[in-house]
Amino acid sequence: MPDPQQRFSGQTPEGGVPLAGPDPVYLENPVLDATVRMVVELAAQVWVERERRLTLESLLAARGLLDLGAIESFKPDAAQATALKAERARFIEDVFKELRRIPATPGA
Amino acid sequence: MNTITDPMPTLDRRADASYLDFVEGFREYILGKGADFEDRLNAALLAEGERRGKPMDEIAPVRDYLRSLPLGRLRDRLARTQQEMKWYALWRSFDGQRDALRAELERWDARGPGRLQLEPDFVLPPYLNVHFHLQPGGYYKDELSGFLYHYGTKVFFRGDNDRDELHDKLVGLVPAPADGKVARILDLACSIGQSTTAFKRRYPQAEVTGIDYSAPMLRVAHRRAAMLGDDVTFAQRLIEETRFPDAHFDITFAFIVFHELPQRITRETVREAARVTRPGGLFAVYDFNETKSMSPFQLYHRDFDAAHNGEPYSQEFCDSDFDAILAEHGFRVAAQPLAKRAGGAGYMKHWFATRA
Numbered sequence: 001m002p003d004p005q006q007r008f009s010g011q012t013p014e015g016g017v018p019l020a021g022p023d024p025v026y027l028e029n030p031v032l033d034a035t036v037r038m039v040v041e042l043a044a045q046v047w048v049e050r051e052r053r054l055t056l057e058s059l060l061a062a063r064g065l066l067d068l069g070a071i072e073s074f075k076p077d078a079a080q081a082t083a084l085k086a087e088r089a090r091f092i093e094d095v096f097k098e099l100r101r102i103p104a105t106p107g108a
Numbered sequence: 109m110n111t112i113t114d115p116m117p118t119l120d121r122r123a124d125a126s127y128l129d130f131v132e133g134f135r136e137y138i139l140g141k142g143a144d145f146e147d148r149l150n151a152a153l154l155a156e157g158e159r160r161g162k163p164m165d166e167i168a169p170v171r172d173y174l175r176s177l178p179l180g181r182l183r184d185r186l187a188r189t190q191q192e193m194k195w196y197a198l199w200r201s202f203d204g205q206r207d208a209l210r211a212e213l214e215r216w217d218a219r220g221p222g223r224l225q226l227e228p229d230f231v232l233p234p235y236l237n238v239h240f241h242l243q244p245g246g247y248y249k250d251e252l253s254g255f256l257y258h259y260g261t262k263v264f265f266r267g268d269n270d271r272d273e274l275h276d277k278l279v280g281l282v283p284a285p286a287d288g289k290v291a292r293i294l295d296l297a298c299s300i301g302q303s304t305t306a307f308k309r310r311y312p313q314a315e316v317t318g319i320d321y322s323a324p325m326l327r328v329a330h331r332r333a334a335m336l337g338d339d340v341t342f343a344q345r346l347i348e349e350t351r352f353p354d355a356h357f358d359i360t361f362a363f364i365v366f367h368e369l370p371q372r373i374t375r376e377t378v379r380e381a382a383r384v385t386r387p388g389g390l391f392a393v394y395d396f397n398e399t400k401s402m403s404p405f406q407l408y409h410r411d412f413d414a415a416h417n418g419e420p421y422s423q424e425f426c427d428s429d430f431d432a433i434l435a436e437h438g439f440r441v442a443a444q445p446l447a448k449r450a451g452g453a454g455y456m457k458h459w460f461a462t463r464a
Contacts, residue, residue: 014234014235014370014372019238019415019416019418019420020415020416024188024416026181026182026184026185026188027181027182027185033185036182036185036186036189037185037189037192040134040186040189040190040193041193043130043134044127044130044131044134044193045127047126047127047129047130047133048123048126048127048130051126051129052122052123052126055122
C-alpha cells in the first residue's frame with residue numbers, strides 16, 4: 001500500500017517555520033504514538049462497518065428480505081471466501097500500518 | 109461517476125465515504141466541545157500565566173508548557189492523525205479510479221459554459237513547493253489535486269460547506285463598490301472556483317475570472333462551474349503577476365490566500381491587486397486573525413498548524429500588520445473579526461478595502 005504521506009515529501013518553502021516531517025512523534029515514544037493512531041483507526045473502521053450494516057439491514061428489512069438466522073448459518077463459497085480474505089488483509093493493513101512507522105532505534 | 113448536478117467527486121467505494129464521514133465527525137469532536145481540548149488547555153495556559161505572574165502571550169513559553177502536559181501532546185497527536193487519515197483515505201480512493209477521473213476532466217476541459225485557459229509552459233515559483241495542509245502532492249503535483257482538495261475541504265469545513273454554503277455566504281457579505289458599478293470581478297488563487305461562481309451568481313451581468321497557479325485545481329474549477337451552468341473564466345496565472353491591464357476590475361477577491369504566501373509574495377500580490385483594481389473598486393480579503401488578537405491556545409494552535417499541518421508561511425502572515433500593508437498600497441481598509449463559526453470558524457477576519 002503506498003503511503004500518501006510519503007509521496008512528494010520533498011518541498012522547499014522559503015522562510016517560514018520548518019515543517020514537521022512525515023512522521024512526527026508527539027508522545028513519549030513512537031510506540032505510544034502508533035497505539036493512539038491504531039485506536040483512532042479502529043474507531044473509524046468500526047464506524048465504516050456499522051454504517052454499512054445499518055444500511056444493509058434497512059434495505060433488506062424494507063424489502064422483507066432480512067432473515068437473521070441466515071446470517072448466523074451463512075457459509076461463504078470459495079470465491080466469497082477469497083474476497084473476504086482480501087477484505088481482511090485490507091482491514092488489517094489500515095489498522096496496523098502504524099507498526100511500520102516505529103523505527104528500530106533505541107529510545108524515543 | 110458524478111451526476112451532472114453534483115460536482116463533488118464520487119469516492120471509489122461506499123466504505124471510503126463512511127470512513128471520511130467518521131474523520132469529519134472525529135475532527136468536530138477533537139476541535140470542538142467533544143474532547144474539549146481548546147477550552148481546557150487554554151484555561152491551563154491562563155492559570156499557568158497567573159502562577160508565573162506573567163501572561164502567556166509569547167509562543168516559546170506557551171509551546172513549552174503545553175507540550176509538558178500529556179493532554180497537550182495527545183491533542184497534537186490526534187490533530188495530526190485526523191488530517192493524515194483524511195488524506196490517506198482520499199488519496200487511495202481517487203487513485204483507485206484515476207483513469208476514470210482523468211477521462212472525466214478531459215471530457216469537461218473544452219465544454220462550456222465558461223472557459224479554461226491553461227498555459228502549457230507555466231513556470232511554478234519554488235515557494236509553492238509545499239504540501240499545504242499535508243495534502244499529498246500539494247496543490248499541483250497530482251493531476252487529481254483539485255478533486256483531493258474539493259473533498260478534503262468538505263471534511264475540513266465539517267459539513268458547513270458541502271454545497272458551497274460558506275463561499276456563498278462570504279461572497280454575499282462583500283459590499284459593492286460605493287458607486288455600484290460591478291462589471292468585472294477577479295478571484296485571486298481561486299482553487300476550485302467556489303467563490304468565483306458565487307460572484308457570478310451575485311452579479312450575473314459581470315465578467316468573472318478566477319486565477320490560480322495550479323492546472324489540476326483549475327480543471328476541477330472549470331468542470332464544476334460548467335456542470336453548474338456558470339459562465340466564468342478560469343485562467344492559469346500568478347496572483348503576484350496577473351498580466352491584466354491596470355484598473356481592470358471593480359472587485360478583486362482573495363479567500364484564505366495570504367496566509368499561504370511568504371511575506372515577499374504577499375506584498376507583491378497586494379501591489380498587484382492595487383494595480384488591477386480600479387479607483388473606487390473594492391479589494392475583499394478573508395484570512396486568519398492576527399497573532400495579537402489570539403488567546404494563548406490559539407497562539408499555540410497557529411504555531412502547531414504552521415509546523416505540523418503544512419502551513420509554513422501562516423505564522424509570518426498572522427504576525428504581520430496586514431491593515432498596514434493594504435494602506436501602504438493605497439487601500440482604505442475596514443476590517444473586523446468574523447463572529448465565531450459565523451464564517452466557518454472563529455479564526456477568520458475580513459478586510460474590505462477600497463482602492464483610493
